[in-house]
Amino acid sequence: xxxxxxxxxxxxxxxxxxxxxxxxxxxxxxxxxxxxxxxxxxxxxxxxxxxxxxxxxxxxxxxxxxxxxxxxxxxxxxxxxxxxxxxxxxxxxxxxxxxxxxxxxxxxxxxxx
Amino acid sequence: xxxxxxxxxxxxxxxxxxxxxxxxxxxxxxxxxxxxxxxxxxxxxxxxxxxxxxxxxxxxxxxxxxxxxxxxxxxxxxxxxxxxxxxxxxxxxxxxxxxxxxxxxxxxxxxxxxxxx
Numbered sequence: 001x002x003x004x005x006x007x008x009x010x011x012x013x014x015x016x017x018x019x020x021x022x023x024x025x026x027x028x029x030x031x032x033x034x035x036x037x038x039x040x041x042x043x044x045x046x047x048x049x050x051x052x053x054x055x056x057x058x059x060x061x062x063x064x065x066x067x068x069x070x071x072x073x074x075x076x077x078x079x080x081x082x083x084x085x086x087x088x089x090x091x092x093x094x095x096x097x098x099x100x101x102x103x104x105x106x107x108x109x110x111x112x113x
Numbered sequence: 114x115x116x117x118x119x120x121x122x123x124x125x126x127x128x129x130x131x132x133x134x135x136x137x138x139x140x141x142x143x144x145x146x147x148x149x150x151x152x153x154x155x156x157x158x159x160x161x162x163x164x165x166x167x168x169x170x171x172x173x174x175x176x177x178x179x180x181x182x183x184x185x186x187x188x189x190x191x192x193x194x195x196x197x198x199x200x201x202x203x204x205x206x207x208x209x210x211x212x213x214x215x216x217x218x219x220x221x222x223x224x225x226x227x228x229x230x
Contacts, residue, residue, distance in 0.1 A: 033218055042117075042204050042221030043156070088156065090219075100169050101146055101206070101219055105155035 002027045006089050006104030012112040013079045021107040022073040023089035032065050032072040033090040033101075043088055047074070084109050115139075117222035119205050125228045126195055134190040134225045138207030143185050146219060148204045149174075156204065162188065195229045202226050 006023045013019055023032070031050055035043035047058050049065035049072060056063055062075045072091070076083055089104040118137040126132050138145050147159040158172035162182040173179070177195075182188040192199055206219040 035221075040223075042206075042223045045218045045220065048218045090156075100158060100161045100171070101208075102158055103148070103156040 002100075002102055004089055004091055004102055004104040006107055008107055009105070010108040010110065012110050013083065014112045015080060017079050019076040019079050019083070019109065020073060021087060021089075022071060023091070023104045024071040025091065026070065028069045028093075029091035030069070030093045031091060032063070033092075034061075034063050034072070034074045035088045035090060035103075037086045037088065037106075039085075046087075079109075081111060084111055117205055117207050117220055119203075119222035119225050121225060122223065123226045123228075125230060128197060128229055129194055131191065131193045132195055132227065134192075134203050134205075134227070136188045136190070136205030136207075136222060138186070138188070138205070139209075139220060141185075142207035142209050142220075144208045144219070145182055145188050146206045146208075147180055147188070147190050148206070149201045150204055150224070151201045159190070159203075192227075195227075197229045200227055200229045 004023050004025050033048050034046045036046055037043040046061055047056050047063040049056055052065055052069045053067045054065040060077045064073055066072055086106045086108050088106050090101050092101040117139055120135045143164045145162045148156040149159055150156050160173055160180045161169040177193045180190045202224040204221055204224045206221045208219040
């Protein structure tokens with residue numbers, strides 16, 4: 001079935017550092033989404049991307065929808081402690097019965113000891 | 114309500130018992146998804162409802178799992194004869210499908226934490 005390969009699985013950040021993570025697939029998607037999940041909570045939407053090549057920012061977050069429609073990346077600039085959590089990419093195709101939204105396995109962000 | 118609501122928030126059940134988990138989507142959202150998240154793991158797709166179309170059940174792990182949705186409102190996920198491996202957080206999400214058939218971003222509830230003892 002369709003799969004999203006998200007990397008890295010985990011990373012440590014030091015306050016002020018920039019962070020980058022990405023998602024790839026062998027399938028083409030029309031929509032890419034990025035979520036953040038804090039412990040004990042449901043995932044919260046950060047950024048939605050609807051057009052190949054689209055680059056969208058939300059504060060310190062920037063995400064891009066790859067031109068091939070098979071990948072996306074998320075950058076966090078000048079990280080702060082509250083950025084820790086698990087980040088998930090998700091993708092879907094719209095139209096007909098192809099609306100299933102699938103997720104990557106997540107990137108866990110922790111503070112560097 | 115303003116967001117996706119799930120109940121109960123926590124459920125402890127004995128192995129072999131049946132459980133029902135409820136999801137109230139955002140009003141007007143036509144698409145509804147169920148996911149399972151085991152401790153420290155990602156989101157595993159279970160089932161997807163979209164309007165009056167036949168649901169996509171391709172993610173249900175066994176015939177012990179089933180889900181229903183009444184129109185474009187409440188959904189119930191039922192797990193029969195629960196096993197310890199069913200212990201997980203069950204998350205529901207909903208999204209709006211506009212007249213252009215674009216499925217927009219999905220919003221999640223806080224989940225139901227199921228523990229099978």
